[in-house]
Amino acid sequence: MADNSVEMTSSTISYKNHRFPPQIIARAVWLYFRFPLSLRLVEEMLLERGIVVSYETIRRWGRKFGAAYAKQLHRKKPSRKDIWHLDEVVISIGGRKHWLWRAVDQDGYVLDEIVQTRRDTKAAKRLLVRLLKKQGLSPKRIVTDKLRSYGAAKRDVMPAVEHRSHKGLNNRAENSHVPLRKRERVMQGFRSVAGLQPFISIFSAIRNLFVPPHWKRSALSTHIHRIRAMAQWKAVTGATA
Template identity: 35%
Template sequence: MTCSTDVIAQCVRWYLAYAISLRNLEEMMAERGIIVDHSTLHRWVIRLVPLLDKAFRRHKRSVGRRWRMDETYIKVKGQWKYLYRAVDTAGQTIDFLLTAKRDAAAALRFFRKAIRHHGEPDVVTIDKRVLSH
């Protein structure tokens, strides 16, 4: 059975928005009369997420030229991760990076990613803890 693009998009959206397992999503779709294996759902997610990310970045509104960068330690799906985040003066999130390690390489990777997607800012204010790298 071939699924419509609407069904595929809905599955990927639910998976990303609600942090459900692929097996739970498989069951949800079966309850709606759509039989799709969890491995197929995984292939859809792997294939579509980079495309969605690229499309959303193209339509994202411009960000301010003054950035504030910060990092914090958060729990994601039961595991502790470091969240690096940059916001502009309006409070709009410019970019973020979730990583297992807190080191200079991760901080630099995050900063380069933000610049690559949004251009070089005029001013960057960095939280003191980031300077400990």
């Protein structure tokens, strides 16, 4: 969803002491985070190409290189015209409820997300403070569901910003949960909170790069967007050959 026509960043990621070349590592990480595939399915897809690597190795690549890739991916520049859509969704881990708080802009670009144990004003405030720090400026408006915690948090953190609270207005944020829900089913649930936060950060960064905004959904514009995204991906990962 970012404008991938900007200048590409050369990879500064080190693959020292890894016997597989960057192209294979980057492809494995891309397959795992970009599509609803299990680690074993990624292992099978690589095997079809003659690449013998275990799913546990792919898991380790995802943790190490996925985070490094996500940090280098170009991020969409914030604007005071942006509209932030905020929503929270419950995720059960080990039989205990946790809440994934997420913010997306008017194009569906994921701005930030955080896993918390509470669904209250303190949790909503933490999300807004993180967003302001990350974006560097306030939005034109925030849109939420009817959860009162958003209003209380907004009054403390950004009192001058317009706030619209209505269930029907917040479909963009609610829809942003769907891809992660698909992954959750493929993975048969998330195993730990410690593993969930890094996973969603990588997952959303890669999704932001490859999925075009809603106003670029013609066949041609989508094709061009993905070609540019892949070029940036190869530049960031060093998988240029």
